[in-house]
Amino acid sequence: MQLSRDTLLKAYRQMSTIRHFEERVQEEFAKGGIPGFVHLYAGEEASAVGTCLHLSPQDYIASTHRGHGHSIAKGCDVERMMLEIFGRKEGLCGGKGGSMHIADLGQGMLGANGIVGGAPPLAVGAALSAKTLGKGTVAVAFTGDGGSSQGTTFEALNLAVVLRLPVIFVFENNEYGESTGWRYHVGSGDIAARAAGFGLPAVKVNGDDFFAVHEAAGEAIARAREGKGPSAIEIETVRFFGHHSGDAQRYRSREAVVKLRGERDCIKNFRTRVTEASLLEKSDLDGIDDEVASLIDRAVAQARAAPPPEDGALLTDVYVSY
Amino acid sequence: MPEKSIRQAINEALAQEMRRDPRVVVIGEDVAGGAATEGERDCAGGVLGVTKGLFAEFGDARVIDTPITESAIMGAAAGAAATGLRPVAELMFCDFLGVCFDQIFNQAAKFRYMFGGKARTPLVIRTMIGAGRGSAAQHSQSLYHIFTSVPGLKCVVPSNAYDAKGLLIEAIRDDDPVVFCEHKLMYDLKCEVPDEPYRIPFGEAAVVREGEDVSIVALSRMVHYSLEAAETLAREGIECEIIDPRTTSPLDEEGILESVEHTGRLVIVDEATPRCGLAVDIAALVADKAFAALKAPPKRVTAPFTPVPFAPSLEKLYIPSPERIAGAVREVVRYRR
Numbered sequence: 001m002q003l004s005r006d007t008l009l010k011a012y013r014q015m016s017t018i019r020h021f022e023e024r025v026q027e028e029f030a031k032g033g034i035p036g037f038v039h040l041y042a043g044e045e046a047s048a049v050g051t052c053l054h055l056s057p058q059d060y061i062a063s064t065h066r067g068h069g070h071s072i073a074k075g076c077d078v079e080r081m082m083l084e085i086f087g088r089k090e091g092l093c094g095g096k097g098g099s100m101h102i103a104d105l106g107q108g109m110l111g112a113n114g115i116v117g118g119a120p121p122l123a124v125g126a127a128l129s130a131k132t133l134g135k136g137t138v139a140v141a142f143t144g145d146g147g148s149s150q151g152t153t154f155e156a157l158n159l160a161v162v163l164r165l166p167v168i169f170v171f172e173n174n175e176y177g178e179s180t181g182w183r184y185h186v187g188s189g190d191i192a193a194r195a196a197g198f199g200l201p202a203v204k205v206n207g208d209d210f211f212a213v214h215e216a217a218g219e220a221i222a223r224a225r226e227g228k229g230p231s232a233i234e235i236e237t238v239r240f241f242g243h244h245s246g247d248a249q250r251y252r253s254r255e256a257v258v259k260l261r262g263e264r265d266c267i268k269n270f271r272t273r274v275t276e277a278s279l280l281e282k283s284d285l286d287g288i289d290d291e292v293a294s295l296i297d298r299a300v301a302q303a304r305a306a307p308p309p310e311d312g313a314l315l316t317d318v319y320v321s322y
Numbered sequence: 323m324p325e326k327s328i329r330q331a332i333n334e335a336l337a338q339e340m341r342r343d344p345r346v347v348v349i350g351e352d353v354a355g356g357a358a359t360e361g362e363r364d365c366a367g368g369v370l371g372v373t374k375g376l377f378a379e380f381g382d383a384r385v386i387d388t389p390i391t392e393s394a395i396m397g398a399a400a401g402a403a404a405t406g407l408r409p410v411a412e413l414m415f416c417d418f419l420g421v422c423f424d425q426i427f428n429q430a431a432k433f434r435y436m437f438g439g440k441a442r443t444p445l446v447i448r449t450m451i452g453a454g455r456g457s458a459a460q461h462s463q464s465l466y467h468i469f470t471s472v473p474g475l476k477c478v479v480p481s482n483a484y485d486a487k488g489l490l491i492e493a494i495r496d497d498d499p500v501v502f503c504e505h506k507l508m509y510d511l512k513c514e515v516p517d518e519p520y521r522i523p524f525g526e527a528a529v530v531r532e533g534e535d536v537s538i539v540a541l542s543r544m545v546h547y548s549l550e551a552a553e554t555l556a557r558e559g560i561e562c563e564i565i566d567p568r569t570t571s572p573l574d575e576e577g578i579l580e581s582v583e584h585t586g587r588l589v590i591v592d593e594a595t596p597r598c599g600l601a602v603d604i605a606a607l608v609a610d611k612a613f614a615a616l617k618a619p620p621k622r623v624t625a626p627f628t629p630v631p632f633a634p635s636l637e638k639l640y641i642p643s644p645e646r647i648a649g650a651v652r653e654v655v656r657y658r659r
Binding site: 096104120130133159 | 344345347349383384386388389391393394395396397398399400401402403404405406407409424425428429433434435436437438439440441442473474476496497498525572
């Protein structure tokens with residue numbers, strides 16, 4: 001499928017935003033000032049963006065602990081995300097969620113999730129709402145290779161097939177569950193084939209190739225919208241950072257990471273593809289990078305200067321009413 | 323006014339709410355039953371027939387049979403609640419909390435706070451509690467204290483059909499996740515229940531019996547055992563006031579304190595195990611806020627600190643009895659400093 005110039009520009013802007021956001025969060029985390037810990041998505045941008053480009057704000061996604069990329073791709077406000085990661089009052093969740101719980105229901109973002117395998121049943125629920133209320137919308141569950149083995153994920157896959165729900169399971173296989181290699185912890189060695197065992201179409205795509213992801217996600221999402229039920233996609237991808245910011249990564253060498261950045265960078269690949277095919281000019285892309293860099297500069301400066309939540313916020317938002 | 327059982331009252335509340343609001347759906351294992359069998363569809367209507375007949379009226383889009391996978395049921399219900407439905411999900415036995423707690427307490431209960439007040443999760447989880455049916459350790463527990471301890475969840479523990487209907491309607495219309503605990507031995511218990519829908523607000527205890535000498539705080543089936551004990555004690559000249567909190571979260575602290583300030587004595591009866599439960603919670607509340615009114619130490623009557631046994635003789639010993647309740651009351655009445 002030939003994408004329009006606008007779509008290509010949008011895709012690049014989103015991927016670039018995620019990359020700049022994550023590289024910068026890593027830097028800021030090292031400097032201090034970001035509480036807790038963060039799990040960075042750099043390297044996996046094509047997965048979130050290639051999928052979410054097919055979605056509207058009325059469609060839902062449910063995400064993982066590595067959720068910044070999904071949030072940006074689903075339309076969450078980048079400055080308010082940064083405020084949230086710094087634990088600020090004006091953050092997307094009032095500073096009460098943080099990196100692992102960024103959510104924006106108005107954008108159809110049902111939340112990053114601190115529990116591995118937490119999200120798939122929730123996405124199935126969003127799909128149940130869509131089907132029962134006849135909304136014509138879909139839901140996407142993002143899960144990692146680690147979460148692909150959780151019981152909640154298996155239950156969600158089965159229930160989605162039983163009820164024929166408009167949900168897409170996207171398994172981002174970034175090769176590591178924390179510090180354990182996926183070839184060890186995925187017993188069958190094939191996430192897509194295992195998902196297919198539940199009785200839904202499942203494909204494997206190269207996550208370094210935005211266009212491959214975009215096409216596979218488009219087919220699965222169209223199928224769900226047509227009422228033909230759930231699908232699964234295993235996206236073979238890489239993470240440039242460790243499990244979390246500060247991970248010493250003794251399970252792989254520095255050289256291996258340099259090599260990944262050189263050979264498996266979905267953004268570089270995208271740039272090469274679109275410029276060689278003369279779909280976009282290098283200057284278009286560089287212009288976007290510059291704009292994104294200033295956006296992230298502004299977001300960080302603002303987040304550093306912003307006030308924390310008021311003390312009274314400790315006790316609010318537990319219930320709608322009590 | 324017509325008499326109805328708790329089973330009928332709950333069924334009626336569900337049917338009336340489903341007629342009123344198309345967003346209300348019932349979801350769980352065998353809520354209808356019989357799917358893909360050669361036999362009858364809607365053959366079960368829940369394991370004890372509480373949802374029977376809903377399938378015929380509302381169909382499979384709103385009475386949703388699921389696989390026996392509680393994490394998927396609870397998670398899907400939580401996700402659906404956050405995105406526009408008002409699901410009533412069935413966790414058949416509260417003991418099965420063990421396989422799906424994450425979706426209830428890490429997901430549904432925390433959405434609103436984690437997301438800075440933006441989420442609404444109008445989810446009801448109906449679940450059975452209680453020993454006395456020979457169902458042993460994994461189908462007999464009363465785990466409402468666990469639900470009660472989780473910020474973000476509300477917990478309802480009705481003791482009669484009138485309360486069950488009004489509280490369930492309230493739970494379905496509530497915008498927070500509510501766990502609704504039904505005692506499996508009480509479904510046939512009848513009382514007068516109006517035909518029309520009505521709501522009972524959460525956090526308002528019922529004074530089941532008035533008395534001057536001792537306050538008994540009891541939940542669910544223990545309300546009835548306490549009433550039996552109170553009849554015996556009345557013949558001995560001891561008048562008990564029985565308070566049924568009806569909801570454990572929110573808890574009507576004022577109602578309990580008011581009664582203890584009036585009687586000066588407190589016995590708490592709880593079918594759950596003794597550690598970190600409602601009995602401890604209420605004893606601490608009273609010690610903290612009504613110490614001066616107390617003429618005797620608060621007394622707790624609970625199950626022992628054991629799993630629920632199978633043999634009927636042991637199970638009978640496990641469950642607090644009217645005799646043990648009466649014994650505890652006599653003890654606090656006799657107490658002298």
